[in-house]
Amino acid sequence: MSSPDSGPASEPDGGGLFSRRRLLGAAGVSAAVVGAAGAGALAGRASAADPQAAMNAAVPFRGVRQAGIVTPAQDRMHFATFDLTTDRRDDVIKMLREWTHMAERMTAGAQAARDGAVGLNPYSPPTDTGEALGLPASALTLTIGFGPSFFGRDGKDPLGIAGRRPELLADLPKFPNETMDPSQCGGDICIQACANDPQVAVHAVRNLARVGFGTAAVRWSQLGFGRTSSTSHAQQTPRNLFGFKDGTANIMAEDTGTLDEQVWVRDGDGPDWLTGGSYLITRRIRMRIEPWDRTTLIEQERVIGRAKGSGAPLGRADEFDALPLDLTGDDGEPVIDPLAHVRLASPEDNDGVQILRRGYNFTDGTDGFGHLDAGLFFIAFVRNPATQFIPMQTKLAKRDLLTEYIVHTGTGIFATPPGIPDGDPDAYWGSTLLEG
Amino acid sequence: MSSPDSGPASEPDGGGLFSRRRLLGAAGVSAAVVGAAGAGALAGRASAADPQAAMNAAVPFRGVRQAGIVTPAQDRMHFATFDLTTDRRDDVIKMLREWTHMAERMTAGAQAARDGAVGLNPYSPPTDTGEALGLPASALTLTIGFGPSFFGRDGKDPLGIAGRRPELLADLPKFPNETMDPSQCGGDICIQACANDPQVAVHAVRNLARVGFGTAAVRWSQLGFGRTSSTSHAQQTPRNLFGFKDGTANIMAEDTGTLDEQVWVRDGDGPDWLTGGSYLITRRIRMRIEPWDRTTLIEQERVIGRAKGSGAPLGRADEFDALPLDLTGDDGEPVIDPLAHVRLASPEDNDGVQILRRGYNFTDGTDGFGHLDAGLFFIAFVRNPATQFIPMQTKLAKRDLLTEYIVHTGTGIFATPPGIPDGDPDAYWGSTLLEG
Numbered sequence: 001m002s003s004p005d006s007g008p009a010s011e012p013d014g015g016g017l018f019s020r021r022r023l024l025g026a027a028g029v030s031a032a033v034v035g036a037a038g039a040g041a042l043a044g045r046a047s048a049a050d051p052q053a054a055m056n057a058a059v060p061f062r063g064v065r066q067a068g069i070v071t072p073a074q075d076r077m078h079f080a081t082f083d084l085t086t087d088r089r090d091d092v093i094k095m096l097r098e099w100t101h102m103a104e105r106m107t108a109g110a111q112a113a114r115d116g117a118v119g120l121n122p123y124s125p126p127t128d129t130g131e132a133l134g135l136p137a138s139a140l141t142l143t144i145g146f147g148p149s150f151f152g153r154d155g156k157d158p159l160g161i162a163g164r165r166p167e168l169l170a171d172l173p174k175f176p177n178e179t180m181d182p183s184q185c186g187g188d189i190c191i192q193a194c195a196n197d198p199q200v201a202v203h204a205v206r207n208l209a210r211v212g213f214g215t216a217a218v219r220w221s222q223l224g225f226g227r228t229s230s231t232s233h234a235q236q237t238p239r240n241l242f243g244f245k246d247g248t249a250n251i252m253a254e255d256t257g258t259l260d261e262q263v264w265v266r267d268g269d270g271p272d273w274l275t276g277g278s279y280l281i282t283r284r285i286r287m288r289i290e291p292w293d294r295t296t297l298i299e300q301e302r303v304i305g306r307a308k309g310s311g312a313p314l315g316r317a318d319e320f321d322a323l324p325l326d327l328t329g330d331d332g333e334p335v336i337d338p339l340a341h342v343r344l345a346s347p348e349d350n351d352g353v354q355i356l357r358r359g360y361n362f363t364d365g366t367d368g369f370g371h372l373d374a375g376l377f378f379i380a381f382v383r384n385p386a387t388q389f390i391p392m393q394t395k396l397a398k399r400d401l402l403t404e405y406i407v408h409t410g411t412g413i414f415a416t417p418p419g420i421p422d423g424d425p426d427a428y429w430g431s432t433l434l435e436g
Numbered sequence: 437m438s439s440p441d442s443g444p445a446s447e448p449d450g451g452g453l454f455s456r457r458r459l460l461g462a463a464g465v466s467a468a469v470v471g472a473a474g475a476g477a478l479a480g481r482a483s484a485a486d487p488q489a490a491m492n493a494a495v496p497f498r499g500v501r502q503a504g505i506v507t508p509a510q511d512r513m514h515f516a517t518f519d520l521t522t523d524r525r526d527d528v529i530k531m532l533r534e535w536t537h538m539a540e541r542m543t544a545g546a547q548a549a550r551d552g553a554v555g556l557n558p559y560s561p562p563t564d565t566g567e568a569l570g571l572p573a574s575a576l577t578l579t580i581g582f583g584p585s586f587f588g589r590d591g592k593d594p595l596g597i598a599g600r601r602p603e604l605l606a607d608l609p610k611f612p613n614e615t616m617d618p619s620q621c622g623g624d625i626c627i628q629a630c631a632n633d634p635q636v637a638v639h640a641v642r643n644l645a646r647v648g649f650g651t652a653a654v655r656w657s658q659l660g661f662g663r664t665s666s667t668s669h670a671q672q673t674p675r676n677l678f679g680f681k682d683g684t685a686n687i688m689a690e691d692t693g694t695l696d697e698q699v700w701v702r703d704g705d706g707p708d709w710l711t712g713g714s715y716l717i718t719r720r721i722r723m724r725i726e727p728w729d730r731t732t733l734i735e736q737e738r739v740i741g742r743a744k745g746s747g748a749p750l751g752r753a754d755e756f757d758a759l760p761l762d763l764t765g766d767d768g769e770p771v772i773d774p775l776a777h778v779r780l781a782s783p784e785d786n787d788g789v790q791i792l793r794r795g796y797n798f799t800d801g802t803d804g805f806g807h808l809d810a811g812l813f814f815i816a817f818v819r820n821p822a823t824q825f826i827p828m829q830t831k832l833a834k835r836d837l838l839t840e841y842i843v844h845t846g847t848g849i850f851a852t853p854p855g856i857p858d859g860d861p862d863a864y865w866g867s868t869l870l871e872g
Binding site: 052076080085199206210217218220222226238239243244296300307308366370 | 676
């Protein structure tokens with residue numbers, strides 16, 4: 001009574017993948033039916049020829065950097081953090097090795113493991129949960145990070161890595177205007193799953209959680225239904241739930257010099273194992289959309305500092321025009337308010353500091369008082385939290401006009417190691433930390 | 437400092453709509469830039485020529501039936517219920533008129549109101565919240581329903597319609613194996629927003645909630661990230677979070693005879709105002725995915741009664757083969773277990789009863805015990821809850837093998853009136869009930 005769809009499979013290292021679509025004999029998007037090695041090239045071709053094919057294609061898992069940081073921001077996200085439930089270092093390494101193997105398969109559009117949902121042995125639990133069968137790779141990226149508590153807590157050091165914690169990897173300070181829910185903060189490990197199909201992102205997190213049983217348990221998770229940042233000049237700027245274009249002035253994948261300066265941890269910045277990685281910071285930002293929606297257009301635009309329709313800075317006509325921070329109106333007042341969000345977040349007002357943003361709109365039901373619980377799940381990647389995110393957020397939390405309309409309810413900080421090199425069969429998520 | 441995007445607009449009744457895309461001068465999908473009158477025809481053409489254009493196109497709002505019932509199931513959903521916060525009948529009618537006007541505009545791809553997010557008067561709050569600016573209609577449908585409590589409660593009848601409540605519109609009984617969370621049950625009014633872009637669905641619910649302020653408040657809302665039913669033979673069957681194809685044997689839009697028999701309320705079935713409408717039943721079904729994932733493939737397939745890969749009934753090869761309910765194996769036992777889900781839910785086992793399903797996968801963070809809070813938001817449309825849903829669910833809750841792996845945590849029942857006729861300027865959501 002096993003499924004008639006079962007068939008032979010080969011491992012990624014062998015060059016061929018057990019494609020979810022080939023398995024089912026589905027017609028359609030050929031971009032998904034490729035091995036990891038060929039995915040990058042095909043994605044590039046698909047992008048030029050057919051936007052939908054690019055949305056469906058695979059993003060290479062291996063490389064100098066982890067995917068999912070400067071990868072063009074996918075439309076949907078499922079973010080989860082995990083706490084270790086064991087003190088055994090070997091079990092943690094075993095899980096991370098298995099996660100890496102699964103992540104490489106799933107990002108290529110394959111099932112989580114060789115046998116998969118309809119494996120050859122019907123008397124075993126399936127090694128893939130099956131809900132992504134027939135779906136293309138959908139540009140899935142899986143990005144791992146390690147929180148401060150991964151390096152031990154309460155004076156204990158079960159993994160023997162307490163001495164390898166970067167000094168900069170410390171819980172963020174309490175900022176003004178936050179009401180943190182501890183059940184939505186922190187975590188030993190984070191997984192950021194981004195994809196153009198939410199079912200593909202949820203499937204990936206769910207399968208990692210499945211095999212983590214006994215070693216790590218889900219601490220919290222957040223679904224983001226729509227992206228609010230672009231990370232490539234090729235993308236159109238999306239809108240957040242205040243109705244404004246968001247991320248116009250983001251660092252883009254094409255800005256390699258700025259990425260090197262602001263995002264990637266360099267040799268000498270900290271422990272060697274993190275060189276080529278970054279710090280990932282999450283903020284769950286509840287938006288007070290009801291008072292916002294009763295605010296005049298002119299006030300909304302004053303708060304943000306941009307026109308709501310075009311996204312252009314106030315006083316300018318085009319979205320991508322530079323901020324005219326010194327421009328004054330007929331009344332002699334600055335056209336962009338001294339406390340406008342765009343001004344306070346600008347490099348000019350932050351000693352040149354920039355952060356790479358990757359945000360997603362969320363709605364999580366209601367708050368129990370007749371309002372939608374909705375907002376922005378903010379993700380930032382920075383080279384140095386202490387000189388980039390913390391001073392900027394300290395200032396914004398105190399002075400930004402937008403502060404009246406938002407409250408931060410969740411936070412996390414994670415060190416994201418460099419990528420898994422091509423052709424290295426021994427590397428796994430965290431191996432530079434745990435094997436170095 | 438108002439946006440340079442502002443411009444003149446015309447009302448839907450005047451034949452032209454203030455398109456979100458035309459407003460912004462965005463290049464791209466022309467299917468969204470059509471008036472309501474032409475949307476149907478264009479959607480039809482787009483469907484044949486270009487699947488993506490069909491995903492983006494507008495679904496006609498007006499018609500004999502409400503859209504969103506037999507409309508080909510869109511990929512994403514935002515479902516919300518509201519409680520009245522006023523006893524004033526006139527205010528309720530005013531809100532329903534405004535909602536109807538906004539719904540017609542938004543489903544056509546226009547902003548919620550004429551001036552919109554970047555209206556002519558910057559000293560007023562925008563009449564659209566803006567987060568869908570630039571997005572196509574995305575096949576948005578908005579479907580309204582009225583719960584038992586809309587007709588009064590605690591012996592009070594503020595709207596003067598207690599006598600018009602259909603006898604069949606009553607809170608569902610308590611079934612076995614449910615742990616209801618009152619904050620996820622019931623509601624005076626429901627709005628089902630389905631669209632192929634979740635931002636478009638969330639935008640619609642949020643704007644209705646916005647103008648409802650003072651008259652109705654959100655009671656609960658549910659985001660569904662992926663559809664689990666097809667409602668047209670033209671659609672591929674999607675998968676639920678147990679990894680199985682779901683809805684293979686659904687009533688399809690093409691099955692007009694079955695729809696007339698099983699879904700649409702007929703003349704004489706109850707009060708005249710509901711003739712041509714239906715009953716909408718919601719069940720928030722939490723899936724116990726962790727024990728399920730540790731179950732063998734053969735057991736999963738026994739529980740469901742279908743092969744996991746192909747979706748074919750056990751003992752048959754093709755997904756759409758009829759269930760071989762009488763087939764026995766070499767051991768003399770039924771190939772489809774006597775308590776398999778597909779058997780107990782089949783028309784053959786329910787005196788011919790069928791229900792129209794419209795389900796969505798959800799994940800709402802975690803349960804606080806290391807597990808994802810995930811499952812299926814089940815929506816059914818039936819002609820008669822008492823002879824269709826209630827007996828079927830009573831049996832399933834007691835006997836279905838699947839019951840070991842699920843728990844129902846939310847419930848609701850709503851009467852969905854017939855559609856708003858073409859060319860009737862006085863009709864609004866609920867007018868057959870409130871004006872009849």
